[in-house]
Amino acid sequence: MSVLLAQQLVCEKSDRQLFSDINIELSSGQLLYVTGENGAGKTSLLRILVGLSAPATGKVHINGFDIHKDMPSASQGLLYFGHKQGISQLLSALENLQFWCQQHDVKATEEAINGVLAELGLTGLEDIAVKNLSAGQQRRVALAKLWLQQDASLWVLDEPFTALDVHLIAELEAKITLFLKSGGTVVMTSHQKLSIDYPISNLHLDYSW
Amino acid sequence: MSVLLAQQLVCEKSDRQLFSDINIELSSGQLLYVTGENGAGKTSLLRILVGLSAPATGKVHINGFDIHKDMPSASQGLLYFGHKQGISQLLSALENLQFWCQQHDVKATEEAINGVLAELGLTGLEDIAVKNLSAGQQRRVALAKLWLQQDASLWVLDEPFTALDVHLIAELEAKITLFLKSGGTVVMTSHQKLSIDYPISNLHLDYSW
Amino acid sequence: MTFQFENMTDFFNMGGYAFFVWASFIGTFICMFGILFQSLYVSKKIKQGVEKETVRAQRIMAARAARKIKQQAKIKEVSNEPKT
Amino acid sequence: MVALKSVFLKDLALAYRQRAELMQPLMFFVLVITLFPLAIGPSPETLQRIGGGVIWVAAILSLLLGMERMFRDDFADGSLEQYMLSPTPLYMIVVVKVFTHWLMHIVPLFLISPLLALFLHLTFDMYVALMLTLLLGTPLISFVGAIGVALTVGLHRGGVLLALLLIPIFIPLLIFATSAIESASMLLPYHPQLAIIAALLLFSVALSPMAIAYSLKVSQN
Amino acid sequence: MVALKSVFLKDLALAYRQRAELMQPLMFFVLVITLFPLAIGPSPETLQRIGGGVIWVAAILSLLLGMERMFRDDFADGSLEQYMLSPTPLYMIVVVKVFTHWLMHIVPLFLISPLLALFLHLTFDMYVALMLTLLLGTPLISFVGAIGVALTVGLHRGGVLLALLLIPIFIPLLIFATSAIESASMLLPYHPQLAIIAALLLFSVALSPMAIAYSLKVSQN
Amino acid sequence: MWKWINSFAKPEKAYWLCDVLQNWFAVVATASLVIGIVWGLGFAPSDYQQGDSFRIIYIHVPSAILAMGAYVAMAIAALVGVVWQWRTAFMFMIAIAPVGAVMTFISLFTGSFWGKPMWGTWWIWDARLTSQLILLFLYLGVISLYTAFEDKQQAGKAAGVMAMVGVINIPIIHFSVEWWNTLHQGATITKIGKPSIALEMYWPLLICIVGFATFIGWVTIVRMKNEIIMRDLHRPWVAKRFGGLVDLEAAVANEKDMKGGQ
Ligand code: HEM
Ligand SMILES: Nc1ncnc2c1ncn2[C@@H]1O[C@H](COP(=O)(O)OP(=O)(O)OP(=O)(O)O)[C@@H](O)[C@H]1O
């Protein structure tokens, strides 16, 4: 069974058609790399795929569930990482991740979380409010979710590399490869070149008016 | 005479010292490339250099004027391009640039502005409210200032390449080189590698706690 | 300079205004002691905090040093590979 | 359940971190009330007559202003997206959030109200009636208000718009509440008014969560 | 001069693009005023007595709500940074912006006021006094209020805090204005009050631009 | 002289001064508060009109006057901070603000508890009472604004502007009794020239005023010391004094070595 199945997607913003007739079928272990110019509609496509915004026409199924009809079941094995980071500015990195784990039924002890944070170079910053961290550090806190969530089957990542420095980009690429090799599916966008040692299927969105 | 002269700059945020004892002297035709990890304090340094935030101690002179005492004269030949784009979301690209030209005593006709916008790939989008453009397109509108302002002597650019696609990055790099060759001075930060055919002086900010 | 009241009961009675007088005096004392002790308490807390911060700073720098070593090791590995 | 409890605890923690801000609607409440005696004149009878109404208007305004913040941060930092993608249905999370918000904003209001009753020379009966109507009416404000907040959360500049959307909706509530207080001032029974407010409350608690969840989804689009 | 004129024109253009929003404070004003007859009861004498005060309170509240927006957008999109780096001194730009804001927000209020005077059964003399005090008092509110707005613009959640900072400062103004209206209702002269308000206005116009510019710089830090 | 004063702009020096003054203030405050209040409560003659309820004067008047005094001190500190850019001036400003707010609160509720037996009402909207209430809100406004900012440098400046704007309220409070006729007593103690009050009542009142003033000074000093440490948490002198261990430089140097070696 396909992990992600999108049929005949059409997206309209205001009175403009961003794209039409997008069909995607991804099965386990596949990586879809969405490219396109600024404003081509990459973010819009990804948000439709995870069910956060509704397409003009078309359907999206994740693990067999229609994401727009039955969001709770469809989003079970889904991990979305968008332009917004989904972490509360006033809570500390640790609290944010603990909260996220409780929300998503992820069992992770405090030590486990601290371990992941240390791996991402945030030792000593675990109990500082996130707003006091720099852009890149905040991004890392949000990325820690990728390390924590063990049983996701689909990652949807919108420009995960922005604001990261070179070391972390390399680490993240390694992480993505590992996930793919363990049978995960990934949809991602980025403006940078991807240096991953894994077959990449490319979807290019043309800028249309 | 040096275009930019910074002496003994110290920056403190909340109770943390980001950097201390920064001394910079740039003369015409020099390019200073500020690097450093996320949170090292690049943005903070640049904002101090253009006078938008006050250093804990130290002085900055631009073209001989103290920027923190005599902002109007010091900022005469200065062009700052920060994380925020400085364009109104509700106005169109054209209106935004016209307004900016009036503010900064730049003589530019409507055709000239339209020409620059066309050069940046925004033909046909000139009279749409900026908020309806994508992240990268908005960035381009803001960048148009670099094409319009002819008599600036110092550009201070904070991560000008974010959200741009490859073509535009190349074009922008070419523009920067041209400006340098014509005797301009540039201070910039970026996380990407800079592929400019021009001598680069590098300032690396160490992350300190 | 004489005590103005016949006896202590009289004193506590305050000529019939006992409630108002004593309530305002006691309320005032509570407020004053409140702000005083809060300030002293915070001062103690802060001094503990200073120690915590130094420990944190050391942890951060140590962790960064460790990471750096690890990364350099990795780079070495990579650069060694083609030679062997 | 764990997920819901964690939402509750998180919102409590967030409110605690911003406890200075939590006091603001309260101070606003007191300030608006002090404006009136100054504008209208200090005569105790006038104040007593308009007191209940003034307290209610001030309560509505200050609750509305504080309400803006209910989903704003969650929207801005993307937590809301994550809630939608979490296994717990959104409308349940919404109920917890509205309830927490009410708890954090109304308790201080209750604590300060004896003082205000004193400022405005209310009688004891009026005071009791005021408290009862507030107790029943404010959750109604929170639940119905949350719909408005959810609708305007994507607009960044909700403040006034929100007040505009909501004030007309609260007018019936205001009428019943002040009429209850007026009855109390004349020592008449005021069960009927309370019953009506209670009915409105039940109705809104039953229906609004779905409406709020839907509005939030729309503003994500 | 060209630069200042362009600031004026730009703010006009922006206000025009958001003209729906421009109506909001006005509608809020009307709504608050209509709440009162509902909360207090419709007796004409009571309304007449409290009318001037209610209009002033409503005007202060609605101006406060609309004021938040004075520098917000410019701050958010970085236009403010560009103003600071432009050759025109910031305090001059600030004067133009405050003036434009006042123009856009007060004119509708004047247009609607005859209607409200009618609602609240004000006499003609009271109406004249009301208009005069508003004419002198509202620019004062704009200029002093702008200081508060400039101070809170970097905080993202200014709304309530702003009201909290500013209402205490406006209270003297409110006292003088309502006392002028009261004098008018008794057919007494009210020049002294007007003179005091005018003096306050001149004082604030002279000093506040520097304070606003300073506060904006602080917010940028 | 000027240079000597200017040296207190340095937190380290200011901290030293606070340390020196703290105990003096504590001693004077305790002594004069005890003497003044015992004298006022037990030994001053009772008022022929107000009976013993007048004894509230010994806390009401000091707290009322000093609430205003503290505000003026705060505003002056703000001015110094804005004009000469003294960091310590802002620290003083925010240290005294809560103390002043508490004093205002005390004057409000003691006045209220005095008003009930004298005027027959807890509260009335007269000019003095209202303006004193506004003073409380001005204090709260300054404090809220300060706490709302993350960066305390910025917070100090912003709250300073607010504190200076609010000064207009002070003359309004003081002259309110003359401008509007009210229930509240006119100036008796703060009148220029001879006080119109019996000397046996006057002396304990003066002592109480001194007691309250030094008490405010004492608490402000304690709070200011807190503020100084909190703001300078990462400066070497604080670490040297309270941190115990400072191997921070060593750790940094260590790291730099490693980079150099590579
Ligand atoms: C809540 C109610 C009250 C408030 C807020 C209040 C406030 C004040 C303030 C602010 C002052 C200082 C004025 C100045 O130095 O310019 C003051 C002084 C004073 N108050 Fe009150 N007061 C209240 C009630 C009362 C009552 C009920 C009495 C007595 C009947 C009283 C008697 C005095 C006296 C004797 C002074 C000293 C006047 C002077 O020498 O300036 N107060 N009060
Ligand atoms: N509410 C809206 N009204 C009108 N147009 C919109 C709206 N939202 C988005 N758009 C348009 O949709 C297009 C696609 O936006 P989207 O954010 O998906 O681009 P993107 O491919 O992610 O670009 P980027 O690389 O810059 O992030 C843009 O051109 C933008 O103008």
Ligand SMILES: Nc1ncnc2c1ncn2[C@@H]1O[C@H](COP(=O)(O)OP(=O)(O)OP(=O)(O)O)[C@@H](O)[C@H]1O
């Ligand atoms: N108001 C503040 N309070 C506390 N810390 C702050 C504040 N503002 C910034 N910082 C800290 O200052 C540091 C530097 O921030 P800055 O934005 O200059 O970093 P940067 O080098 O531009 O990083 P990036 O590459 O992520 O943009 C960050 O670590 C941040 O935590």
Ligand SMILES: [Mg+2]
């Ligand atoms: Mg995008």
Ligand SMILES: [Mg+2]
């Ligand atoms: Mg930066």
